[in-house]
Amino acid sequence: MTNPELISFDSLLENGRSLLESQIIEAQTPEPGRLDLVIGPSDLPQAVQTLVDNHWGYLAAITGLDRPESSEVEALYHFCSGPAVLTLRVRVPYAEPALPTICGVIPSATLYEREFMEMFGVQVTGTPDPQRLFLPDDWPEGVYPLRKSFNPQEKVPQVKPKANGDNAGRYIVPIGPQHPALKEPGHFEFTVNGEIVTGASVRLGYVHRGIEKACEERTWTQAMYLLERVCGICSNSHAYAYVLGVEKLAQVEAPERAQAIRELVAGLERIHSHLLWLGVAAHEAGFDTLFMYSWRDRETVMDLLERLTGNRVNYSANLIGGVKFDVDDEQRRTILAGLDYLEERCRHYLDVVSTDAAFLQRTRGVGTMTREQAELLGVVGPTARASGVDRDIRVEAPYGSYRRFPVSIVIEHAGDLEAKFVVRVKEMLVSISTLRALLDNLPPGELVARVPRRIPAGETISRVEAPRGELFYFIKSSGGDKPERVKVRTPSICNFGSVIHTAVGHQFADMPMLLAGIDPCFSCNDRMIVVRKK
């Protein structure tokens, strides 16, 4: 591969390496665009501080790896800057399972740290909130599901949950897990004083299915079907990220036509997801007419997806090494006609969300998040782009056929709900024009490349821009027919923190809209979170 990006990430990584020179124990480059630096646990906060001070990217995820062969757990702190990924690897022995926190530098790391703690049994000392994040209340202490010694076939004994914290003297309005505002299982508690919100907390995990662990028990192909079911809205994004990663490990490249078809499905999925969101958000604001119209129009793109893939929800378009179906000429024409209709409707919706006076009363200046806050909280996707952060993996680190059929990035600067509406509607328009170019120049060729059943040993990181933002996969193979570890970091978990942050001081009536503003996907990221903010 000789492309100009290689040079750009090489210099980025070289810069990162020189920043941390004094702390590095060992350095390696597992694949192009990545640099892994092994550092000592005590050096971690200092190293993170150095990266943040020099604006070297953002913390994308913390991955845990259990290594029973050397009796240690490894924590991987992934920092992303454009196409480059710098990973700080810290090894923690079983005998002394403790790590210092990095929340002092990056406050939003608390969620990742807590997940790591309960899944791997490592104490992160000094983390602001050491409570359970991910596991249910009746899960026993000392059972760490992502350690290799944990056997998912065995029954885990249930323990009596601990009592909740003291809520005396506070007037709390609960929303969810069963509530007309949220048709999805999340639980939010808003402390109110009259109509003004003075505190907010969120707790998730009601549909946690342990998919990461389940992947370790299945073959590479089976795991793909499982991961596709992480989410019912962006099912293709999950499979897309996974197959890209596995193909990188296997050193196979999907044929050009297959890559274009993947981008086609991803683009249609984005349109369907954003239209769905538009309807839900309008409903939250009490504008049911827009809700009904946008969902009627969403049927168009659902029909296109069904005609193309045979399914409305889990399209099952991907295979490791390619795609399952071709696009014939008639389908191509149907899709183009559908896109014409959708474009006309999206232009209309853009007009509605940016000019309807009654609607703007509920969106303009509501829930504003500044660029600085957005960067500090590590938000991704349209939520970040509505606050002026230019973060879009399709543009920063183009994968698949996004080099050949590029998309342009949509940025708004206001950071309020109106900007979130405008960004998403404009993104649909961008997707439509990209898909047109793609359908007009569909490359000929095969649909599938051959991939071995056993994937060579190695580690890879695969990042895909899902409708809600950056979807991050870390995949490790030990050379067998099953993955050694699959780590999924979904965009919603990055964005939840921003709701809790912006909620305080707003009207209670704005809460459903603020929540809807980030387009939260509960089944995507289901983990348990309790963020308390005074």
Place this chain on the structure above:
Amino acid sequence: MNAFLSAAALLFFPGGLSLLVSGLAYEWADRKLLARMQNRLGPRWFQPLADVVKLLSKEEIVPYGANRLIFNLLPVAALAGPLTAALYVPLFGLPPMYSFQGDLIVVIYLLSLLTICTGLAGANMASRFSVLGATRTLTQVFAYEAPFLLALLGPAIAAGSWEIRSIQAFAETRWLLLTQPLGFLVALIGLMGKLELPPFDAPEAETEIVAGALTEYSGRGLALFRLGKGVEMVVGLTLIAAFFLGGVGNLPGFLLKTLVLLLVLVTLQAVLTRFRIDQVVRGWRWGALLALLQILVMIIWG
């Protein structure tokens, strides 16, 4: 014989049963028209009736922490208010059943009873959603009640009478809509606030507080509240049509005028986004000012 006729009039026509039925019919028209505007199919003609029958046949649960007596009495009072108000209003093209000097004020008070009962019903509960809904309902009462009253005073002042029958007789010869457009607008929007129709449905915003004050009501109580709302809609539309749209002296005129008003209400429901409670209160300051302005204009030129 006379007593028998009065009882029949009270219980069946034009009071009682026929009112309930027309309330359900107008509720259906409202829902159906809104659905069609939103590109939905909407309910079948008997859906509101089926809803009420179903609710009446269901178990009523008195939630923990609520006063049982108040819980049971409030729905009855909420339905009784509009039913009584209807007696003084020219329904179905007939003259009002009863009339006396000053009945307009009584009707306006009786029409507020439903809202007050809804608010009290919510305040009677321990549920967060009910209490928040009750707060919003009662806040909204203070916002629209004064402008609504002022708007209806306009025709009364013009006719020089506090009796609905004589105001209607006066209004039959001229369309007061033309001379009092501001009052008409305020009265119509005030009626939407009274009925908690979108965009003034903050007190029962389902995405925030489930069903507001009535969240904990089920079965009979909920059915009575809904019937009360239907009757209030008919009475309110009749009053406005009688005062501003040249009277409702005959049945076709009554149906035509009230349904046209309903169509206006539905259109507003379809095109507007729900206002937050603070926005409602702020907006009604203008409503009150407009109504006052109208009266001022009438006093100066009248």
